[in-house]
Amino acid sequence: PPQETDPTDFKSRFLKKIRKLGEGNFGMVELCLYDPKGDQTGELVAVKSLKTENESSNLRREISTIRNLYHENIVKYKGICNDEGANIKLIMEYLPAGSLKEYLPRNKSNIDQKRLLLYALQICQGMEYLGSQNYIHRDLAARNILVENESLVKIGDFGLTKSIKDDKEYYKVTEEQDSPVYWYAPECLINRKFYKASDVWSFGVTLYEIMSYCDRENSPPQVFLKSIGRSHGQMTMTRLVDALEKGWRMPRPDSCPEMVYTQIRRCWSHAPENRVDFNSLIKEFEFFLTRENI
């Protein structure tokens, strides 16, 4: 019988680097061609490797998380490459159109608001599934939503995803890495507790980005800094928390219809328990998508 090969076991000698796709504080993502036949007929893959050895526990957790997730709006796990001893690599499917952060500004002219709501619906479907598996993503943002084609987007980068299986309903943020504070809910900023409802807050910020076609001038950091004033270091976080505590929220972008902004605000209730959940958001977006004009 043909020798049984494990399709999730990638050999480093066949993994050819093409270019860097992104870089984080601990990991790096590269576009590679996996070409076991050596004739360029292999497949393109996205490969996450470590920059520092001591982060391998985080990458191993990411691998154990992503390998058991199966949903059309979650980037597909392909396997691992760890025949070089310590530095294990995570192999994911390569999405050729990049993240919404690159895709939306570039294709603004041929993407209408209905299409934006289709992306919003798909993100909610992926997040609802993730929550059903008792995971919180903790880094939901347009930069982590990848585009398969103009009708399909997928949630990516589970580098900060945590399981809340052991019956706790929140995850305590421990690592002091420079967290994406402008996507964080108040409870995450104040007492570093991350609930599933904290992902809903981040979805609201992500939807804000999407409805403004990820316009850099109107990005969450820009909007916050314009309104709460420029300052440096710790002050920014404190000023951000104070503004949010006082009820300040990012204003409706011009390109965002009132009824979509209403949904965004339901993601931004101060108390986690008062926020809308992904199931209700799915119903809202399905309804919006059945109506003719938005």
Ligand SMILES: CCc1cc(O)ccc1-c1ccc2c(C(=O)Nc3ccc(C)nc3)n[nH]c2c1
């Ligand atoms: C392997 C890291 C990872 C880890 C995880 O847990 C979930 C998803 C990913 C991931 C992250 C990025 C990508 C990409 C891409 O960045 N594609 C592109 C295409 C074109 C351009 C311009 N930029 C970019 N494709 N598949 C990807 C999977």
